[in-house]
Amino acid sequence: MKFYKYQGAGNDFVVIDDRSSAFPVSQELIASLCHRRFGIGADGVMLLQNASGYDFRMVYFNADGTEGTMCGNGGRCLVRFAHDLGVIGHKTTFIAIDGEHEALVSPQSISLKMIDVSSVDQTAAYDFMNTGSPHYVAYVENLEKYDVVKEGKAIRYGEPFVSRGGTNVNFVEVLGDHSLAVRTYERGVEDETYACGTGVTACALSANLRYGFEDFVDVKVLGGDLRIEFNRTDDNTYENVWLIGPAEKVFSGEINV
Secondary structure (H helix, E strand, O other): OOEEEEOOOOEEEEEEEOOOOOOOHHHHHHHHHHOOOOOOOOOOEEEEOOOOOOOOEEEEEEOOEEEEEOOOOHHHHHHHHHHHOOOOOOOOEEEEOOOOEEEEEEOOOOEEOOOOOOEEEEOOOOEEEEEEOOOOOOEOOHHHHHHHHHHHHHHHHHOOOOHHHOOOOEEEEEEEEEEEEEEEEEOOOOOOEEOHHHHHHHHHHHHHHHHHHEEEEEEEOEEEEEEEEEEOOOOOOOEEEEEEEEEEEEEEEEEEE
16 A cells, blocks of 8 residues: 655654545554554544545544544645645645635645634633634643643543543643744544644634734644634634644655555
8 A cells, every 4th residue: 555654743644545445444454554663653644535526535543543533734734745646736625524624735834724613611720622623721831841641641531521532632831922832632642742733723712812812823832833823703703713834745655454
């Protein structure tokens, strides 16, 4: 089987051209492809499939082999892959598990339009919202030394979230005006990842609510830098939410499956 490896801000993926619908989907196979010792190694697997009325369909699987919810950096990488294949030009409309997405392609970056967000659950300790995937957002000090895996796992498997299927967990430090640092424990990977697109999106919208950051937020993650642009309407709905950052091919190869 021919495969491709792409990464966006350190969030890395095995990508398959599955327009023939020939990929033998199984949790065991996908988990083995993602294994960093015995497989290719990745945070997830993505299939590019045909979809009536769209340029393509994005199908995303977590590193543990389960089918995932929306993955923002994965979506940006799949757009770059579709462009590299010649499936799309410099803009696209595709379909994913959370609905329709638009994207823009440039040599330096991929800009992905995320879903609108109209509901944010706020408490004194955290914000919670769905940006295509569920995200818990909490603000901490000294993020660089924070035990993201221990604390993130406790929240992901604790109530009230575990009975809802779990949540991704983001820890945030404010660096300055319109500027955040974010580290994320990802459900399905069950570890910290170098970046999480839906996660940094949630953190940016949270920073708008808590700190008044308007229109855009720059986010530093372990794997690089991302930007989120958005509009907040009078009824507190977030529209025109764009996740912007690099996405590039790392290598390609063949593997027996």
